[in-house]
Amino acid sequence: EPEVTQTPSHQVTQMGQEVILRCVPISNHLYFYWYRQILGQKVEFLVSFYNNEISEKSEIFDDQFSVERPDGSNFTLKIRSTKLEDSAMYFCASRWEDQPQHFGDGTRLSIL
Amino acid sequence: GNSVTQMEGPVTLSEEAFLTINCTYTATGYPSLFWYVQYPGEGLQLLLKATKADDKGSNKGFEATYRKETTSFHLEKGSVQVSDSAVYFCALDRRRALTFGSGTRLQVQP
Numbered sequence: 001e002p003e004v005t006q007t008p009s010h011q012v013t014q015m016g017q018e019v020i021l022r023c024v025p026i027s028n029h030l031y032f033y034w035y036r037q038i039l040g041q042k043v044e045f046l047v048s049f050y051n052n053e054i055s056e057k058s059e060i061f062d063d064q065f066s067v068e069r070p071d072g073s074n075f076t077l078k079i080r081s082t083k084l085e086d087s088a089m090y091f092c093a094s095r096w097e098d099q100p101q102h103f104g105d106g107t108r109l110s111i112l
Numbered sequence: 113g114n115s116v117t118q119m120e121g122p123v124t125l126s127e128e129a130f131l132t133i134n135c136t137y138t139a140t141g142y143p144s145l146f147w148y149v150q151y152p153g154e155g156l157q158l159l160l161k162a163t164k165a166d167d168k169g170s171n172k173g174f175e176a177t178y179r180k181e182t183t184s185f186h187l188e189k190g191s192v193q194v195s196d197s198a199v200y201f202c203a204l205d206r207r208r209a210l211t212f213g214s215g216t217r218l219q220v221q222p
Contacts, residue, residue, distance in 0.1 A: 004155075033209065043156070043201060043212040056209055091155060093210075100146060101210060105155035 002026045006092050006104035013082055014112055021077045021107045025094030032075045033093040033101060034067065036060070043091065049075065079109075087111045114139045114206045118213035121199075125192055125220050133187040133216045135176075135202035144205040145169075145178055145185040150215070151198045159187075159200070192220045 005024045013019045025032050034046040047057040049067055066078045075094075079086055089108050093101040119134040137145065147159040147169070160169030165180035174189045185202060197220045202213040 006155075031208065035210075035212075042214040043203075043210075045209045045211065048209050056207065093156075095208075100158045100161055102158070103148075103156040105153075 004092055004094055004102050004104035006090075006107050008107060009105065010108045010110070012110045012112060015084055016081050019079050019082055019109065021079075021090050021092075021109070023075045023077070023092030023104060024073050025075055025092065026096070026102055027073070029094035029096045029102070031055075031095040031101075032067075032069070033095075034077045035091045035093065035103075036088040037091065037106075038085075038088045046077070082109075082111045084111050114143070114204060114211050116202050116204055116211055116213035118200075118202050118216050120216070122217040122219050125218070127194055127220055127222050128191045129220075131187070131189040131192045131196075131218065133200055133202075133218070135185045135187065135213060137183050137185065137202075137204050139183075139204055139206065142180070145176070146203045146205070146210070147174070147176055147185070147187050148201045148203060148212075149198045150201065156201065192218070194220045194222055196220050 007022045032049040037043045047061045048055045064080045068076050089106045091106045092104045095101045115138045117136050144163045146161045148156040149159045160171040162169040162178035168177045176187045199215045199217045201215045203210045
Protein backbone atom coordinates (compact mmCIF):
# COMPACT_ATOMS: atom_id res chain seq x y z
CA GLU A 1 0.00 0.00 0.00
CA PRO A 2 1.41 3.43 -0.88
CA GLU A 3 2.40 5.55 2.08
CA VAL A 4 3.50 9.03 3.06
CA THR A 5 7.19 9.15 3.94
CA GLN A 6 8.89 11.74 6.11
CA THR A 7 12.56 12.52 6.62
CA PRO A 8 14.41 12.73 8.86
CA SER A 9 12.76 10.73 11.63
CA HIS A 10 14.54 12.85 14.24
CA GLN A 11 16.06 16.32 13.80
CA VAL A 12 18.10 18.08 16.46
CA THR A 13 18.73 21.79 15.87
CA GLN A 14 20.13 24.72 17.79
CA MET A 15 17.68 27.50 18.69
CA GLY A 16 17.67 30.21 16.03
CA GLN A 17 18.68 27.89 13.22
CA GLU A 18 16.60 27.14 10.18
CA VAL A 19 15.19 23.66 9.72
CA ILE A 20 13.50 21.96 6.77
CA LEU A 21 11.29 18.94 7.28
CA ARG A 22 10.65 16.82 4.23
CA CYS A 23 7.69 14.78 3.13
CA VAL A 24 6.89 12.67 0.09
CA PRO A 25 3.09 12.43 -0.19
CA ILE A 26 1.32 9.58 -1.92
CA SER A 27 1.88 10.08 -5.62
CA ASN A 28 -1.64 10.72 -6.92
CA HIS A 29 -2.78 12.82 -3.95
CA LEU A 30 -3.64 16.47 -4.48
CA TYR A 31 -4.05 17.91 -0.97
CA PHE A 32 -1.17 18.16 1.49
CA TYR A 33 -1.05 19.05 5.16
CA TRP A 34 1.29 19.64 8.07
CA TYR A 35 0.29 19.01 11.68
CA ARG A 36 2.29 19.11 14.88
CA GLN A 37 2.02 17.36 18.22
CA ILE A 38 3.81 18.84 21.20
CA LEU A 39 4.73 16.08 23.64
CA GLY A 40 1.70 15.00 25.63
CA GLN A 41 -0.67 17.34 23.79
CA LYS A 42 -3.15 17.02 20.97
CA VAL A 43 -2.36 16.96 17.27
CA GLU A 44 -2.76 20.51 15.88
CA PHE A 45 -3.36 21.60 12.30
CA LEU A 46 -0.71 23.91 10.84
CA VAL A 47 -1.37 24.34 7.14
CA SER A 48 -3.03 22.85 4.08
CA PHE A 49 -1.74 23.12 0.52
CA TYR A 50 -3.47 22.58 -2.81
CA ASN A 51 -2.71 23.50 -6.38
CA ASN A 52 0.67 24.95 -5.41
CA GLU A 53 -0.63 27.36 -2.82
CA ILE A 54 -1.68 27.48 0.81
CA SER A 55 -5.43 26.89 1.11
CA GLU A 56 -5.70 27.30 4.87
CA LYS A 57 -3.41 27.95 7.83
CA SER A 58 -3.83 28.08 11.58
CA GLU A 59 -2.77 30.82 13.96
CA ILE A 60 0.27 28.69 14.82
CA PHE A 61 1.54 29.03 11.25
CA ASP A 62 3.13 32.47 11.55
CA ASP A 63 5.80 34.17 9.46
CA GLN A 64 8.48 31.82 10.76
CA PHE A 65 6.86 28.95 8.88
CA SER A 66 6.68 28.31 5.15
CA VAL A 67 5.77 25.39 2.92
CA GLU A 68 6.87 24.49 -0.55
CA ARG A 69 6.37 21.83 -3.15
CA PRO A 70 9.69 22.23 -4.97
CA ASP A 71 9.11 19.40 -7.44
CA GLY A 72 6.48 16.83 -8.30
CA SER A 73 7.10 14.63 -5.29
CA ASN A 74 8.36 16.55 -2.24
CA PHE A 75 6.45 18.76 0.18
CA THR A 76 8.54 20.66 2.72
CA LEU A 77 7.96 22.62 5.91
CA LYS A 78 10.57 25.26 6.75
CA ILE A 79 10.93 26.92 10.11
CA ARG A 80 13.07 30.01 9.61
CA SER A 81 14.42 30.70 13.10
CA THR A 82 13.56 27.91 15.49
CA LYS A 83 12.44 28.49 19.08
CA LEU A 84 12.43 26.09 22.00
CA GLU A 85 8.64 25.86 21.78
CA ASP A 86 8.90 24.51 18.22
CA SER A 87 10.05 21.19 19.70
CA ALA A 88 7.35 18.72 18.68
CA MET A 89 6.48 15.83 16.41
CA TYR A 90 5.58 17.11 12.95
CA PHE A 91 3.27 15.04 10.78
CA CYS A 92 2.73 15.34 7.06
CA ALA A 93 -0.50 14.09 5.51
CA SER A 94 -1.94 13.84 2.03
CA ARG A 95 -5.35 13.16 0.59
CA TRP A 96 -7.06 12.31 -2.69
CA GLU A 97 -10.28 14.27 -3.26
CA ASP A 98 -12.73 13.64 -0.39
CA GLN A 99 -10.95 10.54 0.89
CA PRO A 100 -9.44 10.43 4.42
CA GLN A 101 -5.99 11.83 5.02
CA HIS A 102 -3.01 9.50 5.12
CA PHE A 103 -0.28 10.36 7.60
CA GLY A 104 3.46 9.81 7.65
CA ASP A 105 5.32 8.49 10.70
CA GLY A 106 6.38 12.00 11.66
CA THR A 107 9.62 13.89 12.30
CA ARG A 108 10.58 14.51 15.89
CA LEU A 109 12.08 18.00 16.07
CA SER A 110 14.20 18.80 19.12
CA ILE A 111 15.37 22.39 19.62
CA LEU A 112 18.32 22.86 21.97
CA GLY B 113 -15.90 26.88 16.75
CA ASN B 114 -15.23 23.23 16.03
CA SER B 115 -13.80 21.00 18.74
CA VAL B 116 -13.46 17.38 19.82
CA THR B 117 -13.48 16.14 23.40
CA GLN B 118 -12.22 12.69 24.37
CA MET B 119 -12.23 10.89 27.66
CA GLU B 120 -9.05 11.15 29.68
CA GLY B 121 -6.63 8.26 29.70
CA PRO B 122 -4.88 6.07 30.23
CA VAL B 123 -7.46 3.32 29.98
CA THR B 124 -6.11 0.04 31.33
CA LEU B 125 -7.95 -3.18 30.49
CA SER B 126 -7.33 -6.88 30.68
CA GLU B 127 -7.22 -8.87 27.48
CA GLU B 128 -10.71 -9.76 26.14
CA ALA B 129 -12.37 -6.93 28.06
CA PHE B 130 -14.91 -4.61 26.45
CA LEU B 131 -13.64 -1.20 25.37
CA THR B 132 -15.41 2.12 25.13
CA ILE B 133 -13.61 5.39 24.46
CA ASN B 134 -15.94 8.35 24.54
CA CYS B 135 -15.78 11.15 21.98
CA THR B 136 -18.07 14.14 21.60
CA TYR B 137 -17.80 16.97 19.15
CA THR B 138 -18.92 20.50 18.49
CA ALA B 139 -19.18 21.56 14.89
CA THR B 140 -21.15 23.62 12.44
CA GLY B 141 -22.85 21.59 9.77
CA TYR B 142 -22.30 17.86 9.47
CA PRO B 143 -18.62 17.00 9.47
CA SER B 144 -17.15 13.61 8.75
CA LEU B 145 -15.83 11.86 11.86
CA PHE B 146 -12.78 9.66 12.23
CA TRP B 147 -10.85 7.53 14.65
CA TYR B 148 -7.10 7.40 14.15
CA VAL B 149 -4.71 5.11 16.04
CA GLN B 150 -1.06 5.75 16.89
CA TYR B 151 1.02 2.72 17.83
CA PRO B 152 4.26 3.35 19.74
CA GLY B 153 6.87 5.01 17.55
CA GLU B 154 4.57 5.22 14.54
CA GLY B 155 2.40 7.78 12.78
CA LEU B 156 -1.35 8.17 12.71
CA GLN B 157 -3.31 5.42 10.99
CA LEU B 158 -6.93 5.73 10.00
CA LEU B 159 -8.94 3.20 12.00
CA LEU B 160 -12.48 3.98 10.86
CA LYS B 161 -14.71 6.75 9.61
CA ALA B 162 -18.32 7.85 9.30
CA THR B 163 -19.51 10.55 6.95
CA LYS B 164 -23.11 11.16 7.98
CA ALA B 165 -25.54 10.72 10.84
CA ASP B 166 -26.29 7.11 11.89
CA ASP B 167 -23.37 5.78 9.83
CA LYS B 168 -21.40 3.07 11.58
CA GLY B 169 -17.69 2.85 10.85
CA SER B 170 -15.95 -0.45 11.58
CA ASN B 171 -12.51 -1.98 11.19
CA LYS B 172 -10.46 -4.68 12.97
CA GLY B 173 -13.30 -5.32 15.43
CA PHE B 174 -13.64 -1.66 16.36
CA GLU B 175 -16.90 0.20 15.77
CA ALA B 176 -18.21 3.74 16.15
CA THR B 177 -21.62 5.20 15.28
CA TYR B 178 -22.15 8.83 14.25
CA ARG B 179 -24.83 10.10 16.65
CA LYS B 180 -26.06 13.54 15.60
CA GLU B 181 -28.55 13.84 18.45
CA THR B 182 -25.84 13.41 21.10
CA THR B 183 -22.97 14.77 18.94
CA SER B 184 -20.96 11.67 19.79
CA PHE B 185 -18.76 9.12 18.05
CA HIS B 186 -17.77 6.65 20.76
CA LEU B 187 -15.26 3.93 19.90
CA GLU B 188 -16.08 0.37 21.00
CA LYS B 189 -14.54 -3.07 20.74
CA GLY B 190 -16.01 -6.22 22.19
CA SER B 191 -12.77 -7.98 23.10
CA VAL B 192 -9.45 -6.13 23.20
CA GLN B 193 -6.05 -7.68 22.62
CA VAL B 194 -2.60 -6.73 23.87
CA SER B 195 -1.81 -5.62 20.32
CA ASP B 196 -4.53 -2.94 20.58
CA SER B 197 -2.38 -0.99 23.03
CA ALA B 198 -1.95 2.42 21.43
CA VAL B 199 -3.18 6.01 21.55
CA TYR B 200 -6.58 6.59 19.92
CA PHE B 201 -7.57 9.96 18.47
CA CYS B 202 -11.06 11.09 17.57
CA ALA B 203 -11.15 13.72 14.81
CA LEU B 204 -13.58 15.71 12.71
CA ASP B 205 -13.12 17.00 9.20
CA ARG B 206 -13.33 20.78 9.40
CA ARG B 207 -13.30 22.18 5.88
CA ARG B 208 -10.85 19.51 4.88
CA ALA B 209 -8.41 20.05 7.80
CA LEU B 210 -8.76 17.68 10.73
CA THR B 211 -9.52 18.79 14.28
CA PHE B 212 -8.28 16.21 16.76
CA GLY B 213 -9.21 15.32 20.28
CA SER B 214 -6.48 15.06 22.88
CA GLY B 215 -6.03 11.32 22.44
CA THR B 216 -6.72 8.42 24.79
CA ARG B 217 -3.98 5.96 25.67
CA LEU B 218 -5.16 2.35 25.88
CA GLN B 219 -3.08 -0.22 27.72
CA VAL B 220 -4.17 -3.85 27.46
CA GLN B 221 -2.63 -6.28 29.92
CA PRO B 222 -2.36 -10.03 29.26
